[in-house]
Structures are given as structure tokens and as C-alpha cells.
Amino acid sequence: xxxxxxxxxxxxxxxxxxxxxxxxxxxxxxxxxxxxxxxxxxxxxxxxxxxxxxxxxxxxxxxxxxxxxxxxxxxxxxxxxxxxxxxxxxxxxxxxxxxxxxxxxxxxxxxxxxxxxxxxxxxxxxxxxxxxxxxxxxxxxxxxxxxxxxxxxxxxxxxxxxxxxxxxxxxxxxxxxxxxxxxxxxxxxxxxxxxxxxxxxxxxxxxxxxxxxxxx
Amino acid sequence: xxxxxxxxxxxxxxxxxxxxxxxxxxxxxxxxxxxxxxxxxxxxxxxxxxxxxxxxxxxxxxxxxxxxxxxxxxxxxxxxxxxxxxxxxxxxxxxxxxxxxxxxxxxxxxxxxxxxxxxxxxxxxxxxxxxxxxxxxxxxxxxxxxxxxxxxxxxxxxxxxxxxxxxxxxxxxxxxxxxxxxxxxxxxxxxxxxxxxxxxxxxxxxxxxxxxxxxx
DNA sequence: TTTTATTAACGAAAATTTTCTTTAAAAGAA
DNA sequence: TTCTTTTAAAGAAAATTTTCGTTAATAAAA
Numbered sequence: 299x300x301x302x303x304x305x306x307x308x309x310x311x312x313x314x315x316x317x318x319x320x321x322x323x324x325x326x327x328x329x330x331x332x333x334x335x336x337x338x339x340x341x342x343x344x345x346x347x348x349x350x351x352x353x354x355x356x357x358x359x360x361x362x363x364x365x366x367x368x369x370x371x372x373x374x375x376x377x378x379x380x381x382x383x384x385x386x387x388x389x390x391x392x393x394x395x396x397x398x399x400x401x402x403x404x405x406x407x408x409x410x411x412x413x414x415x416x417x418x419x420x421x422x423x424x425x426x427x428x429x430x431x432x433x434x435x436x437x438x439x440x441x442x443x444x445x446x447x448x449x450x451x452x453x454x455x456x457x458x459x460x461x462x463x464x465x466x467x468x469x470x471x472x473x474x475x476x477x478x479x480x481x482x483x484x485x486x487x488x489x490x491x492x493x494x495x496x497x498x499x500x501x502x503x504x505x506x507x508x509x510x511x512x513x514x
Numbered sequence: 515x516x517x518x519x520x521x522x523x524x525x526x527x528x529x530x531x532x533x534x535x536x537x538x539x540x541x542x543x544x545x546x547x548x549x550x551x552x553x554x555x556x557x558x559x560x561x562x563x564x565x566x567x568x569x570x571x572x573x574x575x576x577x578x579x580x581x582x583x584x585x586x587x588x589x590x591x592x593x594x595x596x597x598x599x600x601x602x603x604x605x606x607x608x609x610x611x612x613x614x615x616x617x618x619x620x621x622x623x624x625x626x627x628x629x630x631x632x633x634x635x636x637x638x639x640x641x642x643x644x645x646x647x648x649x650x651x652x653x654x655x656x657x658x659x660x661x662x663x664x665x666x667x668x669x670x671x672x673x674x675x676x677x678x679x680x681x682x683x684x685x686x687x688x689x690x691x692x693x694x695x696x697x698x699x700x701x702x703x704x705x706x707x708x709x710x711x712x713x714x715x716x717x718x719x720x721x722x723x724x725x726x727x728x729x730x
Numbered sequence: 731t732t733t734t735a736t737t738a739a740c741g742a743a744a745a746t747t748t749t750c751t752t753t754a755a756a757a758g759a760a
Numbered sequence: 761t762t763c764t765t766t767t768a769a770a771g772a773a774a775a776t777t778t779t780c781g782t783t784a785a786t787a788a789a790a
Contacts, residue, residue: 311777315723316716323675323698330676337737346702348779353738363738365785383722384715401617411715412722452721459539460546476725478717482539486562490728494721496714499600499627500532501694505668505710506599506628507531509692512706529747553767564749569768581755582766733790743780750773760763 314355315382319411320345321355322378329371337368384412389450391474392418393465394457395425395435398480398498402454403430416450438465442472451475459483466493530571531598535627536561537571538594545587553584600628605666607690608634609681610673611641611651614696614714618670619646632666654681658688667691675699682709 324345328336338356342349356369359381363369379385387409392399395418402408403415418435420426426437436444453474457465462483469477470491479485482497540561544552554572558565572585575597579585595601603625608615611634618624619631634651636642642653652660669690673681678699685693686707695701698713 309727310723312720313777315720319698319713319715319719320700320711324700327676327699339737344702345700347700349737350739350779350781351777354740354778357739364787365738366736366787368737382719383726384719388722397621398617398623401614401621404620405613405617407614408714408718411718413718451725460543475728476721478721482535483543484536484540484561484563486560492721492724492728494717494724495536496717497535498624498712499535501710501712502624502627502629503535503598503600504528504531505692505694505708506604507526508708508710509667510599511525512691512708527747555767565767566750566769567748570748570770573769579768580757581768582757584767731790733788735788736786738783738785740783741781743778745778746776748773748775750771752771753769755767755769757766758764760761 310358314358317347317351317355318359318378318382321352322375322382322384325371325375325378329375333371335364335368336371336374338363340368382412384410387412387414388452389414389416389448390452390454390478391416391441391445391450391469392433392454392456393420393438393469394455394461395420395422395430396456396458399454399456400430402456402480403433406431413452415454416448417444441469445472449473452478454478454480455485456480526574530574533563533567533571534575534594534598537568538591538598538600541587541591541594545591549587551580551584552587552590554579556584600626603628603630604668605630605632605664606668606670606694607632607657607666607685608649608670608672609636609654609685610671610677611636611638611646612672612674615670615672616646618672618696619649622647629668631670632664633660657685661688665689668694670694670696671701672696 321341324341338352339349342352359377361369361374361377390413392402392415403418415433418433419438419441420435421438425435428435451474453469455462455466455477459481462481463485466477466485466487470487476492479493479495482499485493487493540557554568555565558568575593577585577590577593606629608618608631631649634649635654635657636651637654641651644651667690669685671678671682671693675697678697679701682693682701682703686703692708695709695711698715701709703709
């Protein structure tokens with residue numbers, strides 16, 4: 299019954315990981331303003347969060363702050379970027395070049411955070427063979443052949459929900475180790491694959507719900 | 515007597531809200547396969563989650579399941595869509611028509627989930643006056659004037675990080691009540707505004723981190 | 731040099747979320 | 761009908777995450 303009773307010991311908490319890029323964005327601004335040090339209290343005040351949460355989050359990295367001074371901005375940026383994996387470029391395939399997939403191909407922000415989409419796959423004959431933002435679109439059937447040469451291990455899933463599980467399974471067979479799942483479907487895969495769910499609609503749902511409480 | 519009337523005044527937990535659209539996607543597939551009922555145990559097994567979590571999540575809506583049968587698919591879809599605010603169309607402005615903003619304009623998935631972008635604002639003279647996916651792009655300065663006529667209350671924030679706080683403040687002044695923040699910056703605003711952070715890079719960070727543990 | 735104020739780090743406590751357990755209801759079988 | 765099995769619901773327990781309180785370090789001031 300208990301299928302995934304894996305020890306979570308030593309893992310950096312997901313909420314902490316999600317907050318780290320926000321500190322990074324803040325630090326880059328501080329750097330632009332030529333600040334050499336920032337204290338956790340400063341960060342916390344400016345960002346509207348708890349100061350102890352900032353120190354605790356940053357303590358997961360190798361940075362050490364100086365008492366009464368704070369953290370040195372530039373080393374902290376470097377350490378955070380390294381820690382988050384934004385410094386090493388990982389190659390990725392995009393599966394499903396519909397409107398959302400297209401969107402991700404056009405967004406050049408991703409490459410600054412360590413993700414480079416090297417090819418896209420789809421089944422729509424109208425777009426296969428074309429390029430979007432310099433990324434070639436192949437037929438889904440060509441994936442396994444392509445993967446033999448390239449050995450990419452990240453797959454971005456932007457197919458229609460009904461194909462999510464099937465495609466996910468298929469690409470894991472081809473050696474994909476991490477799936478960035480933009481579909482609203484939950485996909486079931488083995489323990490040796492990382493699935494990151496990023497459904498925009500989930501966030502929309504939270505926003506709509508919280509807004510209801512304002513309207514009275 | 516409601517047991518969860520504590521400090522947060524009975525707010526639906528955010529994790530539950532985020533999971534609801536995944537149930538919705540699952541249910542739509544069940545409907546397509548002409549299933550009339552689904553039980554929480556079924557949903558849980560197919561989606562790889564805990565069955566009691568499913569019932570608990572669904573209990574926040576008005577649906578009531580039938581013992582030994584489950585939930586009726588079609589009413590549950592309707593109730594969920596209604597509950598999540600996907601049935602009523604909310605108008606939104608897009609702030610920042612760069613690559614990510616462009617992406618959101620091109621994605622026609624949003625309109626199916628109750629969000630309709632009616633105008634975009636930017637400061638780039640090269641794109642002002644043009645249209646993307648039928649949505650006109652205006653200069654940022656025209657926002658307040660426009661808002662007087664339209665009274666839109668959702669703003670999608672896809673400006674560069676360094677302008678996030680400033681623009682956020684400005685649009686709240688113009689009457690925006692909910693901000694869907696796609697920048698990695700945390701923004702500070704009053705209590706009467708809902709901010710939903712959706713930084714893609716936060717999710718990327720989690721995925722990269724979790725993948726590190728596979729590679730050994 | 732000594733004192734004071736600010737800060738990171740660490741562990742404890744509180745709050746939140748998830749999982750486990752029990753209970754009652756009801757469909758289907760005997 | 762009566763029994764068995766499956767299920768939703770509700771409450772308890774466990775795990776996780778956040779907040780709180782304390783301590784030690786150290787830069788700046790006296």
C-alpha cells in the first residue's frame with residue numbers, strides 16, 4: 299500500500315527552494331544599486347517576509363553571514379545561482395508545441411536560468427519541420443531516434459491533458475529523468491523520475507478564491 | 515459546527531485549492547469516457563494520491579458523495595468549475611508585453627478558465643499600437659484613463675523584475691484588486707490586494723534540486 | 731579598552747498540512 | 761431480510777513548515 303515511503307531526510311524543503319529565486323532577484327537589484335552587503339533583516343523588511351525565515355532558507359546553501367553586517371551580495375548571488383542549478387545549462391525537449399508550448403519557446407528568460415530547449419516535438423503536420431525561436435519542431439515519432447544522439451534528460455510537457463500520461467510514460471522510456479509538467483493532469487511515474495507540476499490554472503484558482511474574500 | 519474556524523477564518527487551504535484543478539482535469543477525462551460516477555478511491559488510485567486527501571479536498575466544495583458509489587461526475591465538474599471561479603469570465607490587463615507576456619497573450623487556454631485579457635500595457639514604442647492575438651497594446655501611461663471606463667480588477671504582471679514593485683503599486687492605485695505576479699520579485703502591497711506569485715523559475719529551481727538526488 | 735546595539739545561527743514552540751483511524755451509511759449478495 | 765463489502769466523512773495523529781526566543785559574535789560608539 300505504502301508505495302512512496304521514501305525518506306525525505308536532508309532534502310531542502312520545497313517552500314524554501316521556491317523562495318530562493320525571489321532572494322536572487324532581490325540580490326541582483328541590490329547589486330545594481332552597488333550595495334556590498336545585505337542583512338537578513340534588510341531582505342526581510344524589503345520583501346515583507348519573516349527575517350528568521352530568510353536566514354533559515356539561506357542556511358541551506360553554503361553561505362555564511364557576518365554578524366552585524368549581513369551577507370556579501372556578490373558571493374551570495376553566485377552561491378545561490380550555483381545552488382539552484384541556474385549556472386549549468388541543462389538541455390530540454392519540449393513536448394507539445396501548441397499555444398503554451400509556443401509561449402515557452404518564445405520566452406528567452408529560461409536560458410538565463412539554466413534551461414535550453416534544443417528541440418520540440420508535436421504531431422501536427424502543419425508545424426513539423428518548422429522552427430520557432432530557432433528551435434526545430436520534429437514529429438513525436440522521431441523522439442527516440444533523436445534521443446539516441448543527444449541524451450537530453452529534461453522534458454517540458456505542454457501537450458493536451460488527455461495525452462499527458464501517455465507521453466510522459468513514453469519519454470521516460472526514452473531516458474527523460476525530469477518532467478516539467480504544464481498540464482493540469484497529475485502523472486504517475488516511477489520513483490526514479492522527477493515531476494514538477496506547474497499548472498497555471500492551479501495558481502489562477504488560488505487567486506480567484508482569495509479574491510472572493512475581498513468582495514465583501 | 516465547523517472545526518476549522520480558527521485564525522484564518524475558514525479559508526480553504528492553498529494546497530487543496532491547487533489540487534482542485536487536477537481533479538477537474540481528471541473528471542473531464544472520466545466524463546469523456548462516459549463514466550457517471552467516480553469514487554475518491556478511484557481518483558486517488560489513478561492519480562497516485564491519498565484517497566482521504568481527495569475527499570477532504572472535495573469536502574470544501576458543496577459536493578456530497580454517495581457511500582459505496584462515489585461522486586456523480588457531471589455535477590462535480592460543474593461544482594468544481596463554479597467553486598474555482600472558472601465559470602465566470604474575469605477581465606484582466608497584461609502589464610509588460612515582452613516574451614513572457616506575449617506568451618500569455620498567445621495562450622488561449624486561459625479564457626477557458628475564466629480569464630480574458632482585454633488589453634496590454636507596455637512602454638516599448640515598437641509594439642504600442644499593435645495587437646497580439648487580438649489584444650491591443652497601449653502605453654503604460656494610458657492605463658489610468660482606460661481603467662476609468664473599464665474597471666478591470668485583475669492585473670497580470672510580466673514586466674522586468676526591477677519594475678515589478680513600482681508597476682504593482684501604480685496599478686493598485688488604479689483599482690486593480692488581484693495581481694498575478696509572474697516576476698521572480700516579491701511585491702509588497704496592502705492587505706486589500708491579492709497577489710499570486712507564479713514564477714516559473716521557482717519551479718525550475720525545485721526541479722533542478724530534486725534531480726540532483728537522482729544522479730547518484 | 732569597554733560598552734552597546736545589531737545580527738546570524740540554533741533550537742524550541744506553534745501552526746499548518748497530510749496521513750491514519752474509526753464510524754456510519756448503503757449497495758449488492760446470500 | 762440479513763450479511764458483507766465498499767465508501768464518504770469526521771476526527772486524531774503524524775509530519776512538515778513557519779514562527780518565536782535565545783545565544784554568541786562583532787562592528788561601531790563611548
